[in-house]
Amino acid sequence: MTVDGVTVTSPLISVRDMRVTYGDRLVSHVPELDVYEGECVALVGESGSGKTSALLAILGLGDFSGATVTGTVLINGVNVVDAPQAQLRRVHGTAITLVSQSPQAALNPTMRLGRLAKLSLKQHGVRGHEANVRIADALARVVLPDEILKRYPHEVSGGQAQRFCIALAVALQVQCIAADEPTSALDVTVQAEILRLLDELRRERNMAMVLVSHDLALVSTLADRIVVMKDGAVVEVGSRDEVLHSPKSDYTRELLAAVPVLGVTS
Amino acid sequence: MGRYLVRRLAQAALVVVGVVVLTFVIVRLLPGDPAAAYAGPRASPEDLARAREVLGLDKPVLVQLGMYMSGLVRGDWGTSLHTRLPVAHDLSIAFPASLELVGTALLFAVAIGIPMGLLAARYFGSPVDGGIRLGSMFVAAFPVFLLALIVQNLFATKLGWFPVAGEYDSKLDATSPLHLYTNITVVDALITGNWPIFLSTVHHLILPALVVAAYPIGVVTQMTRAAVSEESSLDHARLERALGFTPGQVLRRFSFRPSLNPILTLLALIFAYSLVNAFLVEAIFNWPGLGKYAVESIRSLDTAAVAGVTLIVALAYVLANLIVDIAQTFIDPRVRLS
Amino acid sequence: MTADLLRADGVTLSYAKRAVVHDVSLELPKGPTGVALVGESGSGKTTVARALLGMIEPTSGRVMFGEMDVSQFSRSERAEYRRTVQPVFQDGTEALDPRMTVGKALAEALSVSPDAHLRGAARASRVSELLDDVGLDGGIVDRLPHQISGGQRQRVCIARALAVRPKVLLLDEPTSALDVTVQAKILDLLRRLQHEHSLTYLLITHNLAIVESLCSYTAVMFAGRVVEQGPTREVLLSPSHPYTASLIAALPRMGGQIPTAVGRADVGFAESGCSFRMRCPIAIDACLASPELASIGGRHVSCFRANDVNGDPSIVNSKEVTP
Ligand SMILES: Nc1ncnc2c1ncn2[C@@H]1O[C@H](COP(=O)(O)OP(=O)(O)OP(=O)(O)O)[C@@H](O)[C@H]1O
Ligand SMILES: Nc1ncnc2c1ncn2[C@@H]1O[C@H](COP(=O)(O)OP(=O)(O)OP(=O)(O)O)[C@@H](O)[C@H]1O
Ligand code: SF4
Ligand SMILES: [Mg+2]
Numbered sequence: 001m002t003v004d005g006v007t008v009t010s011p012l013i014s015v016r017d018m019r020v021t022y023g024d025r026l027v028s029h030v031p032e033l034d035v036y037e038g039e040c041v042a043l044v045g046e047s048g049s050g051k052t053s054a055l056l057a058i059l060g061l062g063d064f065s066g067a068t069v070t071g072t073v074l075i076n077g078v079n080v081v082d083a084p085q086a087q088l089r090r091v092h093g094t095a096i097t098l099v100s101q102s103p104q105a106a107l108n109p110t111m112r113l114g115r116l117a118k119l120s121l122k123q124h125g126v127r128g129h130e131a132n133v134r135i136a137d138a139l140a141r142v143v144l145p146d147e148i149l150k151r152y153p154h155e156v157s158g159g160q161a162q163r164f165c166i167a168l169a170v171a172l173q174v175q176c177i178a179a180d181e182p183t184s185a186l187d188v189t190v191q192a193e194i195l196r197l198l199d200e201l202r203r204e205r206n207m208a209m210v211l212v213s214h215d216l217a218l219v220s221t222l223a224d225r226i227v228v229m230k231d232g233a234v235v236e237v238g239s240r241d242e243v244l245h246s247p248k249s250d251y252t253r254e255l256l257a258a259v260p261v262l263g264v265t266s
Numbered sequence: 267m268g269r270y271l272v273r274r275l276a277q278a279a280l281v282v283v284g285v286v287v288l289t290f291v292i293v294r295l296l297p298g299d300p301a302a303a304y305a306g307p308r309a310s311p312e313d314l315a316r317a318r319e320v321l322g323l324d325k326p327v328l329v330q331l332g333m334y335m336s337g338l339v340r341g342d343w344g345t346s347l348h349t350r351l352p353v354a355h356d357l358s359i360a361f362p363a364s365l366e367l368v369g370t371a372l373l374f375a376v377a378i379g380i381p382m383g384l385l386a387a388r389y390f391g392s393p394v395d396g397g398i399r400l401g402s403m404f405v406a407a408f409p410v411f412l413l414a415l416i417v418q419n420l421f422a423t424k425l426g427w428f429p430v431a432g433e434y435d436s437k438l439d440a441t442s443p444l445h446l447y448t449n450i451t452v453v454d455a456l457i458t459g460n461w462p463i464f465l466s467t468v469h470h471l472i473l474p475a476l477v478v479a480a481y482p483i484g485v486v487t488q489m490t491r492a493a494v495s496e497e498s499s500l501d502h503a504r505l506e507r508a509l510g511f512t513p514g515q516v517l518r519r520f521s522f523r524p525s526l527n528p529i530l531t532l533l534a535l536i537f538a539y540s541l542v543n544a545f546l547v548e549a550i551f552n553w554p555g556l557g558k559y560a561v562e563s564i565r566s567l568d569t570a571a572v573a574g575v576t577l578i579v580a581l582a583y584v585l586a587n588l589i590v591d592i593a594q595t596f597i598d599p600r601v602r603l604s
Numbered sequence: 605m606t607a608d609l610l611r612a613d614g615v616t617l618s619y620a621k622r623a624v625v626h627d628v629s630l631e632l633p634k635g636p637t638g639v640a641l642v643g644e645s646g647s648g649k650t651t652v653a654r655a656l657l658g659m660i661e662p663t664s665g666r667v668m669f670g671e672m673d674v675s676q677f678s679r680s681e682r683a684e685y686r687r688t689v690q691p692v693f694q695d696g697t698e699a700l701d702p703r704m705t706v707g708k709a710l711a712e713a714l715s716v717s718p719d720a721h722l723r724g725a726a727r728a729s730r731v732s733e734l735l736d737d738v739g740l741d742g743g744i745v746d747r748l749p750h751q752i753s754g755g756q757r758q759r760v761c762i763a764r765a766l767a768v769r770p771k772v773l774l775l776d777e778p779t780s781a782l783d784v785t786v787q788a789k790i791l792d793l794l795r796r797l798q799h800e801h802s803l804t805y806l807l808i809t810h811n812l813a814i815v816e817s818l819c820s821y822t823a824v825m826f827a828g829r830v831v832e833q834g835p836t837r838e839v840l841l842s843p844s845h846p847y848t849a850s851l852i853a854a855l856p857r858m859g860g861q862i863p864t865a866v867g868r869a870d871v872g873f874a875e876s877g878c879s880f881r882m883r884c885p886i887a888i889d890a891c892l893a894s895p896e897l898a899s900i901g902g903r904h905v906s907c908f909r910a911n912d913v914n915g916d917p918s919i920v921n922s923k924e925v926t927p
């Protein structure tokens with residue numbers, strides 16, 4: 001593709017007219033969205049506005065919660081909306097993976113973290129020494145001690161569980177992280193570390209990110225582009241600066257105004 | 267963990283004492299006079315009084331209970347009126363035979379029910395699932411004695427694939443006598459390498475065990491299906507999918523283990539239920555288990571024997587539960603906390 | 605004799621013999637008031653809340669409910685306490701029974717509340733009032749926890765706790781999954797209830813900006829210890845402990861750069877001496893010893909150099925070479 005004489009690589013993820021419905025209730029509609037390598041796109045908006053639903057549909061996991069997804073979502077040329085399982089296997093954990101909203105519930109209660117990490121890498125053909133090195137490296141990046149591998153999910157704090165999920169994505173070396181509220185359980189110093197980490201991953205490995213968050217201030221530090229959602233619809237899409245400094249929709253303005261600031265009691 | 271174990275053991279002991287008291291009371295409430303039964307139909311009043319004394323029936327109830335309990339602990343479970351042998355001895359022969367039958371049935375239930383349940387969960391809501399669900403409901407609801415008669419008639423009498431009745435071919439006792447250790451024939455035959463008897467017992471076991479297994483297969487299938495499919499709808503399964511595991515792998519490797527706890531609890535329940543449920547099957551297949559002994563005991567108002575049967579079933583149940591509870595702490599680390 | 609409703613008295617808390625909270629004291633006075641517990645992920649905030657709920661027994665120290673030791677409760681006292689103190693746990697997915705619809709979960713909570721006598725339409729209207737309070741619509745009652753969004757789950761947990769009409773609410777990250785507009789609504793609701801019903805809150809949060817609206821008092825935890833506590837405005841606006849200062853420096857600012865995490869969190873914490881030593885930009889040799897939680901002005905701080913920090917968050921950025 002060529003824009004203004006400059007060659008642009010094709011997008012990693014390309015969404016067209018994607019609709020997510022539960023029964024006959026449309027909960028999320030994304031008309032058009034492209035995510036390029038190394039780019040961070042954020043979905044923000046009201047609770048229940050369909051951000052998580054959209055993210056899962058983009059991952060090709062819409063069916064998981066009983067949702068019906070229509071439209072197209074191309075990842076590495078695979079339309080994950082209706083791809084057969086054999087093709088999805090080449091997308092999940094390779095092109096894209098998930099970092100979920102509720103940290104502890106996202107991990108299997110009966111499996112030690114180390115075993116989950118090992119199994120995940122093995123699923124993608126990485127084993128033995130190489131797997132150990134990757135896991136150790138990933139843990140170091142998300143600031144967790146190796147000893148955590150021996151624990152069960154209920155034996156780690158919420159923040160530690162979330163960082164472990166991010167470590168899995170790092171160890172798998174995916175091209176894109178789909179993150180649902182990745183830092184909502186982290187304290188601000190660790191959150192800052194994670195944001196920095198995600199930013200580094202983006203720079204070093206050209207990793208793309210689709211970030212769902214309700215925290216506009218947080219999103220504004222990391223995202224290149226922001227998609228604002230309300231009641232299942234996209235009300236605004238724009239570059240970070242456009243959305244923050246010249247918001248077009250009323251809802252975006254409302255969101256910006258409601259951000260609490262330390263030392264200013266509302 | 268240690269504390270959990272101690273508490274669990276104390277609980278089990280309490281249940282056992284409760285059951286002992288209960289069996290004692292039930293036996294006292296049974297109609298008929300055991301002294302009369304003991305002394306025989308033409309006993310004089312003196313004979314009756316002596317029988318009373320021998321059986322301890324002239325003492326206050328609490329003393330009788332105490333005697334009964336201390337007897338149990340010493341291994342004296344009383345004397346059976348109809349076999350005229352110690353109840354403990356009778357049970358040590360009949361119970362292992364029942365255990366053999368029910369244990370095999372539960373193996374079938376696990377070996378068939380769990381894969382069926384997993385299959386149904388994997389294709390939840392599809393015709394495969396529907397078929398399995400219907401089938402499992404059918405086998406669980408089918409009256410066991412009817413099933414026993416049909417199966418025996420078809421596969422043993424008509425087709426001749428399996429022997430009609432008995433535990434093994436008794437002719438073998440002459441050619442290759444069996445040394446008893448556990449009194450469970452298959453086990454003893456296996457550990458002593460007595461292959462003729464082993465094969466014969468397995469051959470005899472299959473039909474009655476499958477009949478006893480019908481209900482357990484049905485409920486284990488349904489429980490596995492429900493527990494595993496619920497577990498697969500939780501958040502962790504979503505992450506596992508996103509990490510590149512297929513729905514089938516998520517089911518087997520990730521959702522199955524957290525679902526094992528309710529399945530195990532169910533198995534412990536079914537075990538006790540099946541011990542009793544097998545009585546009819548034992549009668550039809552002439553299996554030398556508790557069933558025959560229990561029926562005889564009830565018919566002859568054999569209080570000590572009835573109490574013995576009740577008690578051993580209850581003990582088996584308590585033990586099965588204890589084992590399951592301990593197993594659960596290994597399967598699900600969260601259990602250790604509560 | 606104290607007027608405290610709920611109080612941790614020098615509690616040390618352990619999981620499987622590993623102490624994760626050391627000698628923490630915290631007082632929750634009669635409402636309307638609020639105490640905030642902030643600090644590093646894994647520092648033991650949730651653990652303290654669990655102890656206040658009687659879910660784990662302290663290895664030393666006590667948890668007192670009025671004049672009574674929580675671990676020595678009789679059955680009826682425990683029931684009373686359960687009605688008075690309600691938790692809202694961090695993770696809505698874990699806290700809600702996956703097999704119970706939203707409506708059922710609320711009805712169950714109502715059955716132990718002063719509204720237990722409500723039946724039929726009256727009960728239904730109380731349920732919808734609760735849902736309305738937290739900004740949820742009534743259509744949600746028939747859904748299971750995994751059929752609603754993360755923020756909706758979190759609000760169901762809040763509604764369930766409020767259903768019991770407690771005196772004390774332990775709020776563990778109650779708004780972490782909520783967008784700012786809904787969060788503002790919930791905070792308004794909590795503030796209103798706080799005053800109308802004289803409620804006491806223990807607010808555990810990473811979101812320092814919401815602390816002030818509910819809590820007049822704040823305790824900061826690091827590595828299982830309270831390192832600074834005092835009136836919220838003072839602690840958060842002019843911190844005295846270098847860790848508190850680094851927390852504030854790490855807040856993301858609208859449209860700003862990714863905040864600098866001062867004293868990189870990957871260093872962990874020291875086992876002896878001041879536990880913040882390895883990350884502290886102004887550590888000195890004296891810090892090899894353990895600082896006591898000492899009173900300075902209106903607050904308590906455990907730092908040998910508290911007077912040097914003295915309300916200046918930028919101290920953590922100083923490249924000052926330690927003497
Ligand atoms: N059930 C458990 N068994 C063993 N260790 C545990 C258990 N729960 C928590 N821990 C450990 O105790 C420490 C304190 O955990 P806690 O959950 O109280 O932290 P927190 O301050 O609430 O953190 P976060 O903000 O991340 O939720 C952590 O190091 C954690 O790994
Ligand atoms: N499994 C499901 N079945 C039916 N409805 C669902 C299901 N999951 C979500 N919903 C509904 O779909 C809508 C969108 O939910 P979604 O989880 O996408 O919201 P969200 O934007 O991620 O919100 P939050 O910020 O609160 O997480 C909500 O109204 C929710 O109740
Ligand atoms: S005591 Fe020393 S190391 Fe600890 S916070 Fe204070 S200055 Fe830093
Ligand atoms: Mg969501």
Ligand SMILES: [Mg+2]
Nearest residue numbers: 158649650694
């Ligand atoms: Mg916590």
